[in-house]
Amino acid sequence: MTSYRFERQQLVSIFILLAGLAWVWVSRIPTDSGSLQPIVAPQESFLAPDFNLTTLSGENFSLSEFRGSPVIINFWASWCPPCRAEMPAFQQVFAEYEDLGLIIAAVNATNQDSLSEASAFASDNNLTFPIPLDKTGSASRSYNLYSLPTTVFIDNQGIIRKIIIGGPIPTALIRVQADKLFQDEP
Amino acid sequence: MFPIINLGPLSMPASGLILLLGFWLGSLLAERKSKLFKVNPNLVEKVLWACLLSGLIGARLAYIARHPSAFQENFLSVFSLNPNLLDPIGGLLISAAVGFVYISHQRISLWVFLDSLTPFFAVMAIALSFSNFASGTGFGTSTTLPWGISLWGDLRHPVQIYYFLGGLVTLFIILIRKQINEHQSGFSFLLFVSLTSGFRLFFSGFQETASLVGGGLRIPQLIFWTILAISLSLLNKHKLPLQMVKPYESQG
Numbered sequence: 001m002t003s004y005r006f007e008r009q010q011l012v013s014i015f016i017l018l019a020g021l022a023w024v025w026v027s028r029i030p031t032d033s034g035s036l037q038p039i040v041a042p043q044e045s046f047l048a049p050d051f052n053l054t055t056l057s058g059e060n061f062s063l064s065e066f067r068g069s070p071v072i073i074n075f076w077a078s079w080c081p082p083c084r085a086e087m088p089a090f091q092q093v094f095a096e097y098e099d100l101g102l103i104i105a106a107v108n109a110t111n112q113d114s115l116s117e118a119s120a121f122a123s124d125n126n127l128t129f130p131i132p133l134d135k136t137g138s139a140s141r142s143y144n145l146y147s148l149p150t151t152v153f154i155d156n157q158g159i160i161r162k163i164i165i166g167g168p169i170p171t172a173l174i175r176v177q178a179d180k181l182f183q184d185e186p
Numbered sequence: 187m188f189p190i191i192n193l194g195p196l197s198m199p200a201s202g203l204i205l206l207l208g209f210w211l212g213s214l215l216a217e218r219k220s221k222l223f224k225v226n227p228n229l230v231e232k233v234l235w236a237c238l239l240s241g242l243i244g245a246r247l248a249y250i251a252r253h254p255s256a257f258q259e260n261f262l263s264v265f266s267l268n269p270n271l272l273d274p275i276g277g278l279l280i281s282a283a284v285g286f287v288y289i290s291h292q293r294i295s296l297w298v299f300l301d302s303l304t305p306f307f308a309v310m311a312i313a314l315s316f317s318n319f320a321s322g323t324g325f326g327t328s329t330t331l332p333w334g335i336s337l338w339g340d341l342r343h344p345v346q347i348y349y350f351l352g353g354l355v356t357l358f359i360i361l362i363r364k365q366i367n368e369h370q371s372g373f374s375f376l377l378f379v380s381l382t383s384g385f386r387l388f389f390s391g392f393q394e395t396a397s398l399v400g401g402g403l404r405i406p407q408l409i410f411w412t413i414l415a416i417s418l419s420l421l422n423k424h425k426l427p428l429q430m431v432k433p434y435e436s437q438g
Contacts, residue, residue, distance in 0.1 A: 013418040020387050020411050027391030029402040039394060041338045043325065046394075144322070147190040164270055165190060166199060172256040172263035173270055179256070 042143040044163060048073075048154045051139040053107065053132035056119060061105060061132040064158070070181035071103040071154040072174070075134075075145055077113040078121045083149040086168035087125055093174045094129045102178055104129040109148060111137035153177045201317040202269060208313020209238065216306035219361070223374075225294065225302040233288050233299075234306065241281030248276020297372030304374040308360050311382055312353035319346035326392050343392040352385030376421045383414040 038047035048071075052062045063071065074090055076083035087106065094104045108118045110133040122131055134140055143152065151169060153162040162177050191200045213234045217227035249271050250257055250264060257263055263271065289299050318324055326334075326343025334341035360378055387410035397405040 010422050013422055016384070016418065017411070017415055020384070020414060023388060023391055024403060024407045024411060027407070028404065029395075029398060039338065041325070043322065045397070162270075170263035170266045170268055170271065171260045172253070173266075173268060175256040176253045179253075 038159065042152070042160065042163070044160050046160055048152065048158050048160050049139075049142040051107075051132075051134075051142060053134055053139060056108070056122060056131040056133060059130070061130050063105075063154075066103050067158050068156050069101045069103050070156050070178070071105065072178065072181075073143075073152040073154065074104065074106045075109055075140060075143065075148060075150045075152075076106055077109045077148050078117040079113060080148045082167035084121065086149060087121075087127065089169060089171040089174055090129070091125065091127055092171055093178055096175075097178050100182065102181070105132055106130075107132045107134050107139055109137070109140055109145070110135045111140070153181055155181050199269070200320040201323075204313050204317040204320055205310075208310050208317075209234075212306035212309030212313070215309055216303050219305045220302040223298055223302040225299060229292060229294075230302055230306075233285055234303075236288055237281040237285045240284040241277040242272070244280025244284075245272035245274060245277025248273035248280070251276075295371055297375065300375035301371060301373070304360055304378045305357070307375075308353065308357040308378055308382075312350060312357060315346055315349035315353050319350065325394055327394050329392075342394075345389055345393045348389040348392065349386065352389060353382070356381040356385065373421070376417050379417040380414060380421060383410045383417060386410045387414060 040047045040049050042049055048063065050062065050064045052060065055061050063073070072090070072093075074083075074086075076087065078084070090104055090106065094102065106122075106127065106129060108131055110118065115133070118131070118133075132139070143150070147165050149167040149169075151164045151167070151174075152160055153164075155161050161181060164173070164177075191198050191203060213231060216234070217230050220227045220230045246264070252273060286296070289296060324345060325337055326345040328334075328340045329343050330341065331343070333344065335344045336342075356378060359381060360374060363374060363377075387407055390404060390406045390410065393404075393406070395404050395406060399405050399408065
């Protein structure tokens with residue numbers, strides 16, 4: 001009797017494993033169906049949503065134009081203490097990695113900020129990277145912005161590699177993530 | 187999704203809070219159920235806290251070891267409270283090593299102790315699913331099913347809810363086992379691993395992923411299938427190594 005139960009247990013296990021393998025095969029994503037096209041979503045491993053904004057200096061900033069370069073997007077507002085605290089770290093890393101081709105864009109959530117105060121903050125801190133102004137909140141919405149600051153690390157293929165919600169982010173962490181963006185280059 | 191919980195001026199990451207709550211509930215449950223396995227609840231509590239603290243410190247040390255140059259000019263970042271400066275794998279390995287050494291010194295069978303910790307693992311699996319749901323990590327493939335949720339311009343499988351429900355079923359099955367057979371030490375733990383990997387293998391078929399291998403196979407599914415195969419194989423061995431359990435009162 002014991003022997004029978006033991007064999008039955010083994011058979012059930014084999015059946016489960018075979019069914020599991022069948023499910024792995026059935027639920028695969030066929031490479032020829034076009035479904036492997038990157039999905040646009042504000043999530044790690046997916047294609048970063050594009051946006052087109054005007055910067056503080058009056059130039060156009062379109063994320064898709066920077067495909068081919070690693071990009072760090074930092075959403076911020078001048079009234080947000082952690083945003084203010086971490087901005088010098090971004091400036092420091094930008095100075096170190098600019099020559100390597102790293103793009104940093106500090107997207108100001110202008111729809112919930114004062115443009116004059118944002119401008120004064122950028123000037124006081126000698127920020128040299130582009131500061132796109134999200135006046136309507138469209139970029140914030142496409143990135144499902146829940147909290148400020150939020151920082152998105154995007155590789156040269158436009159794929160989001162890391163999202164960090166909250167801050168201030170230590171300089172060491174920005175450096176590590178920037179290095180990873182360059183290491184991931186094909 | 188609710189990645190941040192705002193309490194007055196405080197903004198806290200929901201995922202971290204849920205995991206902490208899971209740790210607390212899981213350890214309480216494991217302590218209560220440990221008597222079934224003749225393991226001292228105080229020992230369970232001590233081991234879990236030792237693992238948690240060593241895991242956190244180990245995760246930070248492992249992160250620094252992997253990226254030493256990033257800290258050279260900013261040494262104070264070593265003490266940053268930012269959880270992104272943690273190496274989860276390193277922390278897990280160090281935590282497991284500390285737990286193993288601690289248990290070894292108590293002369294308790296590892297399998298028996300893993301059995302007593304199974305309710306903790308089951309609660310943490312549920313907390314992890316809920317934490318991922320809160321932070322918005324991972325999302326499902328397109329569906330026409332009535333319970334699909336609208337996300338990224340499409341109706342999608344609520345995969346984190348599937349994982350959450352699978353975790354609840356696993357916990358229920360683990361808890362309804364009243365007694366253990368001393369010849370089956372490790373059974374509860376292996377049952378938990380089998381159920382969890384089985385549910386994950388099934389539900390991850392509905393998850394959108396970019397981690398694919400030849401022919402479009404999902405890497406997470408292959409990992410869960412392997413774990414399932416190992417745990418079922420061990421379950422089928424039926425008799426697992428059993429060491430004598432120290433008298434209940436002298437543990438810890």
